[in-house]
Amino acid sequence: MNLLEVQDLKVSYGGIRALKGISLNIAAGELVALIGSNGAGKSTTLKALAGLLPCQGKLHLQGKSLLHRAGHLRVADGMALVPEGRGVFARLSVQENLQIGAYTRKETAAILEQELQQIYALFPRLKERRNQLAGTLSGGEQQMLAMGRAMMCKPRLLMLDEPSMGLAPLMVEKVFETIQNISTQGVSILLVEQNARQALQIASRGYVLESGSITLSDDAASLLDSAAIQKAYLGS
Amino acid sequence: MEIFLQQLINGLVQGSVYALVALGYTMVYGILGLINFAHGEVVMVGAMVALMSINAMLGSAFPPAIILPVALFAAIFACMLLGYSIERIAYRPLRHAPRLAPLITAIGVSIVLQTLAMIIWGREYHAFPQLFPNQSHNFGGAVINDVQLAIIIIALLVMSMLMLLVHRTRLGRAMRAVAENQSAAILMGININQVISITFMLGSALAAIAGIMVSANYGVVHYYMGFMLGLKAFTAAVLGGIGNLRGAMLGGVLLGLIESLGAGYIGTLTGGFMGSNYQDAFAFLVLIGVLIFRPSGLLGERVADRA
Numbered sequence: 001m002n003l004l005e006v007q008d009l010k011v012s013y014g015g016i017r018a019l020k021g022i023s024l025n026i027a028a029g030e031l032v033a034l035i036g037s038n039g040a041g042k043s044t045t046l047k048a049l050a051g052l053l054p055c056q057g058k059l060h061l062q063g064k065s066l067l068h069r070a071g072h073l074r075v076a077d078g079m080a081l082v083p084e085g086r087g088v089f090a091r092l093s094v095q096e097n098l099q100i101g102a103y104t105r106k107e108t109a110a111i112l113e114q115e116l117q118q119i120y121a122l123f124p125r126l127k128e129r130r131n132q133l134a135g136t137l138s139g140g141e142q143q144m145l146a147m148g149r150a151m152m153c154k155p156r157l158l159m160l161d162e163p164s165m166g167l168a169p170l171m172v173e174k175v176f177e178t179i180q181n182i183s184t185q186g187v188s189i190l191l192v193e194q195n196a197r198q199a200l201q202i203a204s205r206g207y208v209l210e211s212g213s214i215t216l217s218d219d220a221a222s223l224l225d226s227a228a229i230q231k232a233y234l235g236s
Numbered sequence: 237m238e239i240f241l242q243q244l245i246n247g248l249v250q251g252s253v254y255a256l257v258a259l260g261y262t263m264v265y266g267i268l269g270l271i272n273f274a275h276g277e278v279v280m281v282g283a284m285v286a287l288m289s290i291n292a293m294l295g296s297a298f299p300p301a302i303i304l305p306v307a308l309f310a311a312i313f314a315c316m317l318l319g320y321s322i323e324r325i326a327y328r329p330l331r332h333a334p335r336l337a338p339l340i341t342a343i344g345v346s347i348v349l350q351t352l353a354m355i356i357w358g359r360e361y362h363a364f365p366q367l368f369p370n371q372s373h374n375f376g377g378a379v380i381n382d383v384q385l386a387i388i389i390i391a392l393l394v395m396s397m398l399m400l401l402v403h404r405t406r407l408g409r410a411m412r413a414v415a416e417n418q419s420a421a422i423l424m425g426i427n428i429n430q431v432i433s434i435t436f437m438l439g440s441a442l443a444a445i446a447g448i449m450v451s452a453n454y455g456v457v458h459y460y461m462g463f464m465l466g467l468k469a470f471t472a473a474v475l476g477g478i479g480n481l482r483g484a485m486l487g488g489v490l491l492g493l494i495e496s497l498g499a500g501y502i503g504t505l506t507g508g509f510m511g512s513n514y515q516d517a518f519a520f521l522v523l524i525g526v527l528i529f530r531p532s533g534l535l536g537e538r539v540a541d542r543a
């Protein structure tokens with residue numbers, strides 16, 4: 001059984017249909033890329049899955065329908081989204097941002113503290129700056145913080161909306177490295193990227209979204225080889 | 237010098253009350269970007285409920301040491317319920333409406349509550365009973381009484397507790413997160429409706445305490461008492477930087493001091509032309525001054541893009 005199953009998902013913004021019935025699924029532990037040009041509906045898809053936008057269709061996580069479940073309840077169900085623009089709480093300290101990631105967790109303080117230390121081990125920069133306001137971090141550090149914070153939710157499915165956007169090349173490398181690292185821990189990942197080549201290089205499968213419809217889905221390797229994809233999204 | 241000291245004490249007492257009420261304005265503004273103009277009426281309801289509770293118990297065998305806390309809790313409970321209901325009924329349906337809609341609604345709620353209070357409690361001034369002997373203390377030539385002393389001490393205690401709550405607890409963290417970015421807060425699993433309700437209830441609890449303070453200090457309760465007090469506390473919140481908790485406390489105390497020092501010296505300054513009955517004008521001079529010269533307030537930031 002797939003971890004995530006989406007069928008015929010539709011989303012409208014005040015009468016204008018942004019998603020025209022898309023279907024996709026993600027198996028446990030899989031890393032799937034969702035690519036598409038600006039305005040195709042990638043962010044809309046992730047927001048609908050996370051419960052930030054009302055939608056129609058079918059949406060199941062671990063066999064359980066989430067369609068009518070409020071967004072904040074989906075976190076405990078195992079979904080986490082690192083939104084476009086990162087959404088760190090600029091006026092909370094770095095550490096508070098990480099702590100609030102564990103808001104719905106029922107584990108003991110000792111276990112959560114241990115997980116916090118694991119995040120710090122992964123991102124030493126965050127540990128150095130743990131008492132600083134998150135708003136004072138650089139873009140790359142904020143992206144690390146947003147990913148670390150999402151990990152504190154202990155998700156089964158982690159969704160990332162353009163995590164490499166606006167980052168320096170070195171930081172982009174670090175971001176993709178981290179995503180792979182999280183993936184090897186068994187977390188399923190749905191990765192939205194403008195940077196299609198790099199996304200497909202670490203993903204096992206990919207979906208191509210064009211003006212609100214999925215037009216192609218295949219193994220990542222095949223998508224990388226496809227002439228049409230190369231022309232449209234890989235700039236070669 | 238004695239006038240100065242006396243007015244300083246009066247200002248601190250009044251400022252403590254302003255600070256508590258201003259916190260309610262600023263907490264709601266911080267989390268919803270909304271000016272809850274009905275907040276002054278919550279103060280009045282707190283005072284009225286306390287008065288009713290005290291009057292109901294006065295003839296009984298209960299000692300004042302029981303009556304006062306019971307009245308306090310009754311007022312706090314009633315105000316929390318009221319604050320919760322105001323948000324739930326009047327503001328929540330307008331959460332995504334254009335800004336003017338909740339603003340007009342807020343003024344409407346304020347008028348409705350005033351009118352209801354007038355119907356229930358009448359237009360007359362009610363005496364607020366003195367439960368304990370209120371001794372006066374000499375303090376370098378100035379006088380401070382027990383009620384005033386209690387107001388300052390309790391306000392300090394309550395404000396410290398609020399600061400601890402907001403800055404040191406999981407709930408406080410959630411409140412700050414919701415204030416900053418609601419959709420990111422949802423992504424953390426925070427029930428933002430619940431956090432917003434709690435914020436209204438906390439602000440209303442502070443209003444209840446403030447309502448009892450002014451009633452005990454002046455000895456009267458009136459259905460209209462929340463109007464001017466609310467307006468001044470709102471001024472204090474703007475002075476400190478609306479949305480900023482420390483700003484509300486600072487603004488409250490400063491406004492109290494400005495008012496009382498102003499009232500104490502205006503006679504001398506104008507050669508007797510204007511008297512201390514012009515006291516209320518100071519608050520609004522301050523409001524106008526702040527709005528012209530520093531709209532973000534003393535400790536505020538980025539208000540322009542939120543208001």
Ligand SMILES: Nc1ncnc2c1ncn2[C@@H]1O[C@H](COP(=O)(O)OP(=O)(O)O)[C@@H](O)[C@H]1O
Binds near residue numbers: 039044045
């Ligand atoms: N809040 C909104 N209101 C109205 N239209 C929107 C809104 N957000 C996105 N859209 C529209 O929906 C379409 C998909 O947007 P989006 O999901 O952000 O695309 P992508 O993330 O792939 O760039 C676009 O045409 C965009 O203009």
Ligand SMILES: [Mg+2]
Binds near residue numbers: 044
């Ligand atoms: Mg997008």
